[in-house]
Amino acid sequence: MAKWGEGDPRWIVEERPDATNVNNWHWTEKNATPWSKERLHQLFQDFKIERNDIDCIVEGVDKCSGEATVNNRKGKLIFFYEWELVLKWSGCLLKNSKLSHKGKLTIPNLSEENDLDDVEITVTIDESNDESETLKQFMYNVGRDSIRKQLGVYIKELKEEYSKNLILPKKGAENNGPALADTQLRDANNAKNAAQKAATAAGGGTNSQTTTKTSNSGTNVGCKLDVRSLSMAEEFHCNANDLYNALTKPDMVTAFTRAPAKVDAVRGGEFVLYGGNVLGKFEELVPEKKIQQSWRLKNWASGHYSNVTIELEETSSSTMMTLKQTGIPASEYEAMRTNWHRYYWHSIKQTFGFGTSIADAL
Template sequence: MAKWGEGDPRWIVEERPDATNVNNWHWTEKNATPWSKDRLHQLFKDFKIDQSDIECVVEAVDKCQGEATVNNRKGKLIYFYEWELVLKWSGQLLKNSKLSHKGKLTIPNLSEENDLEDVEITVTIDESNDESETLKQFMYNVGRDSIRKQLGVYIKELKEEYSKNLILPKKGDEGGNSINNASLNDANNARNAAQKAAAAAAAAVATPKASDSSKVGCKLDVRTLSMTEEFHCNANDLYNALTKPDMVSAFTRAPAKVDPVRGGEFVLYGGNVLGKFEELIPEKKIQQSWRLKNWSSGHFSNVLIELEETSNSTMMTLKQTGIPASEYDAMKTNWHRYYWHSIKQTFGFGTSIADSL
């Protein structure tokens, strides 16, 4: 054993600003939900929109439901936010009338999956008449653009301000509070490219077989698949990647429904992969009833995933029983491509921690 002060400098972390997470290797998460709610309320408090003889004001946020998180993995930032907003607004025609008319703006899905210009905003009024319809049209043609700009302020601050200090500076780095913009851009570019490929991936995961329809009501010819894969992370990180909704969404590159409790359901790849959790032992075991959407009605396979942590990696063993024989080859390929390879690529679990230091 080396004497104190004579060891490999890669293991000496006392003087590192990122000592608690060397090289920002492990997945860290920051809950941005409370901050987001406060900021959205601030942005749409007495927010004025006017032009010539029309004046409208977004008075307040009437409804704000959803969540937001900022995640760091291997020095890359990944953002998740999904909000349903209802804004109260009022307006008046300055020249012809002093009457005030009220209405609401509804934003059903503000999320990282949609570009700002594609965010849906509906405009309604409480009472319909000539004046209110004029104001409604103004809010539709002009007001929605102003609303989108305010939403853009929120997204920018989430990415540039709220995310500060999530990536810890490495030893010798300058500007400890700055975000690694190159990593940020890489993550965003990768996510955008991945979203375009998500539909193709989902289709590849569940390509219909011509013979499936003939299997309904008949005994299925099934097979069992076993595989082992090594991941350069601890067992807890891999367990989280397979069960935490935001991490599952990250490696599947698509919205995912995941309820990681006994009997909880999961729906992935646009509904093409679905099932429920039968047993969960953190860092050790995940057992699922698992099927593809195009399988014969009511038929589920059984998936057993076991994790064993070693000194510098985690060995994952999968056993899947009840696979329709015609799906076996594709199933083996798709587990590797859309699960293991994607998890390693997304979270950096394919590179050893020692190599990254």
């Protein structure tokens, strides 16, 4: 920590009347959902796709569900967006009957986890005949590329729009606006793992641990990591069986993570959450009592896993959950505890109503 007067902008509070969250250095979040919905509707309103004797048009957005947020944490911009879109389209063959045929374009997975080329776009038609099948093939081969370009416009504008004023200039850098904006946008473009943020967890003491990485020559080399440990407890107003199921049943995990989840809750079974950003396997399972996992984030050093042990103790009116996680890379340490609370425990309570006791609800 810099001493008072040394000029580190994180600690210069006398220049700001609120004296809190100086320069937006700590966690700051903006809701980009309303802006995103409006912009997506604009981008796909009467959007034409033409070539040779085929004339197609995306008439508008039939369904737009999801959310978008922008976070600043310690000078890093993190964009999170996840959308399911259904677009209405129509088209005709200009040299033939010129009858209009209608269909839909479904985009189930527009998110920061996927590159644009990997975004799935399904093309359907309302009625199948020779003309409509030709149009469908055109929309599949040509139209999808045009749709992806429009999605790229949305992503670019989202990052530009929500980079403004989220990271404030440091002391002495007030006149470096263009350079600061370039830095913000570069950080934003490199921050594709917000879902990983949703999965992070962490906490207390420090030690070192050796993991194995593969060098370019194909030989295994040891690599010492600075790792830390976390212990935490949380009360849930439900019985132990319900909480155990919430942590091990695929449909319940999908519900509280709000993303497809692979969960094979048997000893040695694998789990993959948050679009592949969290993965591992179950080491030990005792129904209603204990869950032990080898747990890692996708971007951790190859082969490195932390150990997560969750224990449940049912009382007369609730269930106490205790968690211990060891082997957390020090670089993930600060965000871990906050995000266990926010994206696991709070989300479970909110999704299943485990945050309110029956007595309180009456």
